[in-house]
């Protein structure tokens with residue numbers, strides 16, 4: 064990831080982009096941080112979610128600051144009411160009504176429509192971004208452990224292939240900061256769910272700590288699923304940044320015991336050239 068600071072009069076807005084997408088000026092793909100907004104107290108400061116107890120005005124102000132950086136109109140941003148499922152919404156020019164877009168019970172968004180940003184707010188789950196420069200298709204999904212078990216990653220790759228003719232070996236993928244194996248302690252029932260979903264590989268996704276706790280390596284699981292889906296290893300950029308270990312820049316639901324805000328992944332196709 065590449066760190067950026069956007070100068071503001073009171074506290075710069077910090078965001079990241081990915082090296083992988085640098086050669087493609089036709090898209091912007093960024094990850095916000097918690098720095099540079101107006102939210103107060105434990106939501107300090109660039110909270111992007113309306114559903115964590117923030118004021119509407121603060122969220123609107125924060126969002127408009129972020130949108131300004133990538134030059135998008137607030138009413139054009141496609142969003143999703145995340146439910147830890149695996150429904151993927153294909154965003155078309157017909158599905159855009161010119162008002163605030165939030166698709167119900169959706170954890171993945173994909174489009175080839177220019178000027179139609181996709182945004183997924185997170186606070187430990189990963190926002191996974193996809194771009195096929197050949198077919199000019201962008202996508203973004205929300206993956207926590209439930210999303211991994213339901214293999215929303217493979218579903219997204221096959222949706223891109225079936226709907227837009229994307230070839231898997233052309234697709235670039237970037238994984239946002241999220242809860243890392245250092246901090247992702249899990250219980251036995253979650254381990255069992257992974258063994259059921261990945262009978263031959265689940266053991267590779269867990270680490271037994273010296274204190275006998277079990278930690279999930281969600282990044283390893285996502286990497287495995289992407290490669291199994293046909294994504295080239297060199298076309299995957301992992302931020303490798305743990306949200307719980309970097310509360311100075313990110314929100315972490317786990318580390319802040321649920322009292323936290325949301326940063327976001329955001330991707331937009333500026334022109335379908």
Ligand SMILES: [Zn+2]
Nearest residue numbers: 245246305308
């Ligand atoms: Zn950590």
